[in-house]
Amino acid sequence: MFQAAKSAKLALDSTLLGDSLEALFAPAQLIDDVQWVSGFAGPSLQRLLHVPALRERSPQRDALGKMPELALAWRRLACGEVSLSDWLPQHDAEWAAYSDFVSFVMYASTLIELHDKPSLRRLQHLLGLAALRLKLDPLIHRQPELAVRLGIMIDTPGYLVAVEIAAACQLRVASVRNAISRREMIADPAHGVPVDAALDWMVQRRGFLYPVINAITPGRRINGRLANQWLQQDPRVEQLRRVTRLRMMQWRVLGSRRCFGVNEQGLHHCLVTLPADDPDGLAAAGLDALEDRSDDSAVALYRQSFAAAVVGGGASEAPIHQGVVPTMQVLDTLLDYLADTAQAARGAPSERPCQADQE
Incomplete structure (x- = not known):
C-alpha cells in the first residue's frame, strides 16, 4: 500500500472539456492509461521504496496491480x-x-518523463472531475473530512469557477464564461459562482452530469426530466403512459388514484398538468404560476389523455390546470397532497385500471 498524502488538489484539464466522457474515460482506455503510467512510475517507486523488484510479490506490487480497478471505481x-x-x-x-x-x-504527476503525456492528463482530469463531484454533494458540505480521507482537497468550497461548471x-x-457575462449566473469576482446558483443553472443544461444533486439538495431547482426520473423510484406513484403528442409523461398517485402529467424532456421547468377543481389546494402545496388552461387550444388532447385513466365525467369536466414545481421539496409536498383521499374525492372520481403505453 502506498503512503497517501493527507490531501491533494487536482485540477481539471480545460483542453479535454467538451469531449465525450464515454470516449475520454472508456474503461479500456483508462486501463491502458493506468498501465502505461505504471510502466514509468513503477521503477521510480521501486527505487524510492527499496523494493528489489516490483515484479516480485510484495505489498507495493499488489497495490500497483489494483490501480486499473481503482481507476474504474473513480470513473463511476x-x-x-x-x-x-x-x-x-x-x-x-x-x-x-x-x-x-x-x-x-499525484506521484506520477511529479515525474518529468510523464509531463503533459495524454495518459496522465486523462487520469488527472478524471480525479479533477471526481473532486468536483465531491464538492457539489451536500454530504461533503456536512462532512468535509470524507474528502480528506479520500485524499482529495476541495478548493474554494461553496463556489464554482467557470472551468468547473463547464x-x-x-x-x-x-x-460558461459567456453565460456569466450575460448574468445568467452572478459570480463573486474573488471566488466564483455560488454553488446553489450554479446548480440552478446547470440543471437546465442537457449535459449536466449530476442532476441527482439538485434532487437531494433542499431548495434546488428541478426540471421535468429530473422529476420523471425521480418519480420512477417513488413508491407513491405509478407510471401510466408517455403522451407523445403532448411531450408529457403521465402518472397516477396510488393513494388517491389522481392522475397528473409532467413535461417529459423539460430542461428549464418541471411543468405539471392535471384535471382539478381544487386550485387553492394545489397552490398551497407549492405549485407556482398555476393557471387554468381549460381554454387552451390543446385542452382536448389533455382531456382525452386523462379520460383514459378514469371512469365518469369528473376528469373530463374538471378544469385542466398547469403549474410549475420549482423544487423536489414541492414535488414531495404535492404528491402527499394528491394522495390525500379527502382531496381525491373532489379531484377524481372512481377509476378503472389504465394500461401503461404510448399514445
Whole structure:
C-alpha cells in the first residue's frame, strides 16, 4: 500500500472539456492509461521504496496491480453513474485503496518523463472531475473530512469557477464564461459562482452530469426530466403512459388514484398538468404560476389523455390546470397532497385500471 498524502488538489484539464466522457474515460482506455503510467512510475517507486523488484510479490506490487480497478471505481463517481452514498467505501482498507489511487496519480504527476503525456492528463482530469463531484454533494458540505480521507482537497468550497461548471455540464469554458457575462449566473469576482446558483443553472443544461444533486439538495431547482426520473423510484406513484403528442409523461398517485402529467424532456421547468377543481389546494402545496388552461387550444388532447385513466365525467369536466414545481421539496409536498383521499374525492372520481403505453 502506498503512503497517501493527507490531501491533494487536482485540477481539471480545460483542453479535454467538451469531449465525450464515454470516449475520454472508456474503461479500456483508462486501463491502458493506468498501465502505461505504471510502466514509468513503477521503477521510480521501486527505487524510492527499496523494493528489489516490483515484479516480485510484495505489498507495493499488489497495490500497483489494483490501480486499473481503482481507476474504474473513480470513473463511476466522476461520470455520475452512482450516488456518493453508494460509492463511498465501507471498510478502512477500501478507503486506503481509494486514496492510494489519488497518491499514485499525484506521484506520477511529479515525474518529468510523464509531463503533459495524454495518459496522465486523462487520469488527472478524471480525479479533477471526481473532486468536483465531491464538492457539489451536500454530504461533503456536512462532512468535509470524507474528502480528506479520500485524499482529495476541495478548493474554494461553496463556489464554482467557470472551468468547473463547464466540466459538470460537458461544455466548453467559453460557453460558461459567456453565460456569466450575460448574468445568467452572478459570480463573486474573488471566488466564483455560488454553488446553489450554479446548480440552478446547470440543471437546465442537457449535459449536466449530476442532476441527482439538485434532487437531494433542499431548495434546488428541478426540471421535468429530473422529476420523471425521480418519480420512477417513488413508491407513491405509478407510471401510466408517455403522451407523445403532448411531450408529457403521465402518472397516477396510488393513494388517491389522481392522475397528473409532467413535461417529459423539460430542461428549464418541471411543468405539471392535471384535471382539478381544487386550485387553492394545489397552490398551497407549492405549485407556482398555476393557471387554468381549460381554454387552451390543446385542452382536448389533455382531456382525452386523462379520460383514459378514469371512469365518469369528473376528469373530463374538471378544469385542466398547469403549474410549475420549482423544487423536489414541492414535488414531495404535492404528491402527499394528491394522495390525500379527502382531496381525491373532489379531484377524481372512481377509476378503472389504465394500461401503461404510448399514445
